Amino acid sequence: MNCSRALRPLTLLTCAFVSSSGFAAKTAANQNTQIALKLPPGATMTAVGKAIEGTPDVYRFKLANGMKVLILPDNRNPLATLRIKLDAGSNREKPGTTGLAHFFEHMMFRKTQVTPEGYYDRILAGVGGRGNAGTSTDYVVYESSFPGPALDKLLTVESQRFKFLDLQDPYFTTEKGAVISERRLRYENDPLQRGQEILRKAAYRGTPYEWLTIGAKKDVELMSIEEARSFYRDFYTPDNAQLFLGGPFNVETALQKINDTFGDWQGKIKNNTSRRAERPEQEVAGKEFVCSENIFEEQHSIVFPSNDNSYRSSILAQVLMQILNDNPDGTIQRRMTKQKLATAFAVYKTTWQKNSQPYVAWFKLNKQQSFEAARDYFYKELQAALSRPMTQELKSVLLKQQEVEESDVAQKMTSLVEFYEWNEFFYGDFRVSGQTKKIIEDLTTKEFQTWGRNAFSPKKAFRTGVTAPGKAMPCSEFEKTASLPK
Template identity: 30%
Template sequence: MPSFLRRTLTRLAPLVALALAAPPVAAAPRVTTFALENGMQGVVIEDHRAPVVTHMVWYRVGAADEPRGKSGIAHFLEHLMFKGTDKIPDAAFSRIIAANGGQDNAFTSYDYTAYFQRLAADRLELAMEMEADRMRNLRLSEEQVRTERDVVLEERSQRTDSDPFALFSEQRGAALYLNHPYGIPVIGWRHEVAALTRDDALAFYRTWYAPDNAILVVAGDVDPAEVERLARKHYGPLAPSHPPERARPQEPRQLAARRIEYADARVRQPYVVRSYLAPARRQDQARAAALAVLAEILGGGPAARLQQALTIGSDLAVGVGAWYEADRRDPGAFTLYAAPRPGRSLAEVEAAMDRVIADFLASDGPSDEELARVKAGARADLIYAQDSQQAMAQMYGAGLAAGLTLEQIRSWPDAIAAVDAEDVMEAARALFDKRRSVTGWLTGAEDAAAPVGAAPPEDAPAARPLVESGAAQ
């Protein structure tokens, strides 16, 4: 998605002036909701520009809801959901969607698991019928489970175990969370994934995969009344499972700053990353909006303070950035990073990063120009998000599945627009406490054998919009 990271300093002044003088953005898509008697929630987002539809089912369960010692089971079950039912043969789900000119996929995050199909609007009932079928009628053999477990282990080998940036990210996450399951990787620890069984998968499935734990999101060229009729026909007869409350272990008071260092011969470009525990948006939207603005002021583009102090205004770093995980169900992370130039040390760029934070806390806060820049970028992100059918579906699905209300989702742009300098400073003072932080150094070895080149942290988004278009992981 285009981002205000792409704007240059020379374009900043006219862009801000235009944003401040411009009329309100185009009216948001029409969003309607309904609820089925079995507890399923429905959201319809109308988009009549093309005869296509995005059909999504979001389950309010993710990696952070797994039984202790069963890490990776949420992601493993996502794979197994494509194995078939009495009606749909093994592995035929995606082939049927493709034969009807559509695309489908699924993804697992800490707070939700989602399945989607994008296809012609007149094929909506097909997608709904198939998705409703596998919501309660999945069939698994021991052989299917063994085979797919090997697939997941190979996925971990390729995406995590062979990637120093991913391994470093895992270690930082485990250090940031003393007690909360956010410290466990979504894909799971290898030794626990290797021990997952058919019984584990079916127990998780039967507990969480049911209409009263699901959100249906349909976006596209549809009539809301017809969507509700089809939902009642296909999802309405399914029995609820009455899942348990999502009672997760929470963080104790964090009393000590933590530091880690990970060295890997494949790393050519070292970097330092600092993550602070930060409140979730669902708990305090106004504070979350202020933190989102703070992240952009510090690390969002060439005019940001880290850029000016460490890259544009000096020869310390080749890359810097900041981002905030606003949309997790429980407290997430506010993260900054810096990658030193050749000849500069990690200690030097970390000290410079700390000076930027200290100078900001000692200042009067962001200038009017900085606030205007960030809000202009947020305005642009909103326009682009509304132009994407799937982005809008993800915005509502991910938000609701992570515990946001419809009003919080709708009013996020207004929350960003309402942030003032004092809001940002209050958020910064509460955030920047090193006792609630982890600082990590990723370094190479002198005999680097397979350099992977300069890269930002594995979990650093290239462009993190303040008006979220949804998150898929």
């Protein structure tokens, strides 16, 4: 799941024009100096700015092939961070070919058409760096950290993976086998995960969110090389990618190096059907998708569908959680634990790119605890939180909490890059967190109450849960029954 994050706003810088000579001029709002950048042919500078005071500006460009590039010049330490994120998560898949997005998280570390097997890992290890990858419903991201002087080597080897991946046996079959083994270990042999997969299929039926990121068992087992090549061709394209580089670099020089290595990457993303994240509200409102497995701790969620994917709504969800936690007896999770109502609890807004973003109340219970009791306590505390006046004193507390989070992120360049990257990918502007302070300062009691009572209306919510045996139908039966909620 992707849970929203935010920081308070600070100085934003203005981005000027790109001239026909290939130079971009940028004037800082709080400076009298002007900086000219020479850009590669066809490239444009689309934004420059910051959202955290005392940190370097971020520069955003678009290469001639459509690839988005963001650079954060940070000289506080000699290490660099490179993150390449593609809108190629599991919601790009279709029934029958699920699991392809996650498969590439494995395959991208094998050989390319121009480099031998294991070359990427050897280059990265040789310069003292490290790399990783991750897949979600919305994206796949490839990340690496390395000493700044190794930038040329890393850009070269990274670009080769995206332009020339060699999708053939024996490597395809080897990595497919690795995914099958991973799925068996993490999902098929885990009762909780097995149950949640069944419930997800029921609750999100008819949408690309009904299957796990790792893919359906049968689809993974039957995955073909041609299907993988098609996915790579359709979605591993420059206009579907954003590259974020942070480290001790000159912006102009770094941009030129990126263009030299990625500028000849060709391809256009394949247009596909709309990726509707949720079933129509009337299909799921009031439904309970609950089954039992042989587990020690239960997990339950109350899902509140929402069509509001604005940044403001994610901030209001954070404000609500902060108010729920602002209590002399401790956070709401601590209070629920102390009263033996739950072992863990959270409220958050799911972040799905360009899609509906439901609010979720999540509970973890032991076998002796009652979901109904935990649910009733949450609704009671929710009403109390929404009834609290939005006073200046409360706003000061909320803003102070944002400043603390901001300070934590700003201290580490890798965290700063990931934070800005998140904003850019999900909200289309790395500076969007600059709205946070104003959102909180302008928030009225009535606006907060209206939002909260609509967002968390029990009438439109549905429940998912995996319980201990005896509390609900076994998940294996739930999956087969004709009475499966429709």
